Structure formats: structure tokens, C-alpha cells
Amino acid sequence: MTISTSNLVAAPTRPDSNCQLCVRLADFRAQARKLHPDWFNSPVESFGDPNARLLIVGLAPGMQGANRTGRPFTGDYAGDLLYATLLEYGFASGVYQARPDDGMTLVDSRISNAVRCVPPQNKPLPAEINTCRQFLSATIAAMPKVRAIVLLGRIAHESTLKALGVRLAAAPFVHGAVHSIGKYKLYDSYHCSRYNTNTGVLTTDMFRKVFATVRKDLG
Numbered sequence: 001m002t003i004s005t006s007n008l009v010a011a012p013t014r015p016d017s018n019c020q021l022c023v024r025l026a027d028f029r030a031q032a033r034k035l036h037p038d039w040f041n042s043p044v045e046s047f048g049d050p051n052a053r054l055l056i057v058g059l060a061p062g063m064q065g066a067n068r069t070g071r072p073f074t075g076d077y078a079g080d081l082l083y084a085t086l087l088e089y090g091f092a093s094g095v096y097q098a099r100p101d102d103g104m105t106l107v108d109s110r111i112s113n114a115v116r117c118v119p120p121q122n123k124p125l126p127a128e129i130n131t132c133r134q135f136l137s138a139t140i141a142a143m144p145k146v147r148a149i150v151l152l153g154r155i156a157h158e159s160t161l162k163a164l165g166v167r168l169a170a171a172p173f174v175h176g177a178v179h180s181i182g183k184y185k186l187y188d189s190y191h192c193s194r195y196n197t198n199t200g201v202l203t204t205d206m207f208r209k210v211f212a213t214v215r216k217d218l219g
């Protein structure tokens with residue numbers, strides 16, 4: 001499927017470290033700071049090379065994961081599966097040790113989230129997804145070489161389509177689907193959360209196949 005896209009807008013890719021645009025999420029962060037003053041508890045910045053050809057878009061920081069450590073997908077189960085897969089397919093190098101100072105680097109890839117702040121129960125509200133999209137849109141716009149975008153879950157899929165100015169009906173979310181959107185290829189995957197793997201919605205093999213396809217396409 002080939003779809004024309006609207007223009008992405010160049011804008012700040014990083015929210016203020018005390019961003020107040022989503023009142024509920026700012027309050028939730030403030031509560032987390034009181035409970036866990038040694039945790040990161042701020043909007044989580046993207047990780048990896050802005051000149052990469054691959055962008056991975058997740059949902060939002062997990063409370064015990066990125067919200068605690070400050071690096072996307074670092075410190076919880078979703079990161080264990082994602083980084084093991086990136087290492088297997090050559091999109092990361094080093095050893096993932098679930099810490100931002102583990103020295104692991106991303107290779108030709110970058111990881112971001114549709115929503116930069118941890119939401120209660122991992123469920124951002126539609127208005128919060130819409131508000132934070134400005135940073136996702138700017139992140140894509142600031143990656144001049146990006147060609148492949150892996151979308152982890154329906155929210156990442158839909159928010160990225162909206163950032164690209166594409167109608168949702170033109171590229172429905174289906175695990176394993178590949179959508180050609182202008183100069184980009186979008187790869188849909190169920191989110192690599194513990195819930196999805198525990199319930200069998202996503203197996204390790206299903207997840208590996210998505211990245212095997214990306215690797216084959218990017219060469």
C-alpha cells in the first residue's frame with residue numbers, strides 16, 4: 001500500500017523535564033517523585049542515533065521500567081524482550097543489563113514512545129496521546145535517514161499515523177503488517193509487554209519475525 005503523507009513539522013523533540021501539558025500525568029509524576037525520590041520520574045527522552053534508519057515507537061514509560069531508570073524500555077520485562085531482539089538482529093551492541101549505564105548502544109536504530117510520561121495503569125488518555133504527539137512528530141522529522149518504523153501496539157501505530165497525516169482506515173493495525181507510507185515502511189507488532197507474552201498474544205518468535213523482516217528490508 002502506498003499512501004502520500006502530510007508534512008512533519010520541525011519542532012522541539014524533547015519536552016521540558018517538568019512538562020505540565022498533561023495535568024493528570026504531571027500530577028502522577030509528582031506523586032511518584034514523593035514515593036520514589038531516587039527514580040527518574042520525568043518525561044523519558046528517546047534513546048539512540050537520530051541518524052538511524054530504524055525508529056521503534058512504544059506506548060509510554062513503564063512505572064518500574066523507563067520511569068525508574070530514565071531510558072526507554074530499560075528495567076522491565078518489555079525491555080528484556082526488546083533489547084534481546086535488537087541485539088540478535090544487529091540493531092544494538094554490547095550487553096543489556098537493564099541499567100542506563102550498562103554501556104549498550106543502539107546501532108542504526110532509535111527508540112521513542114508515543115507518550116513520554118508514565119501513565120497510571122499504563123493507560124494514557126486520548127487527550128494525553130494527542131498532546132504528546134508533537135514530540136513524536138518532531139522526533140520523526142528530526143531523523144533524516146529514517147525509513148523503517150516499528151510500531152509496538154495499536155496506540156503507537158495510530159499516533160504515528162496521525163503524526164504522518166495518514167487516515168487510520170488507510171493502514172489498519174495488524175500484527176506483522178507492513179504499510180508503505182510515503183518514504184517510510186511501518187511495521188506493526190503487538191507490544192512486547194509481559195501481559196501480551198504471558199497471555200500468548202505475542203510470542204518471542206512472532207516478535208523476532210517482525211525484526212527479521214526489518215533487517216531483511218534495510219539490509
Ligand code: SF4
Nearest residue numbers: 015019022043117132
Ligand atoms: S505526556 Fe508528553 S505532553 Fe504530556 S506532560 Fe508528559 S511530556 Fe508533556
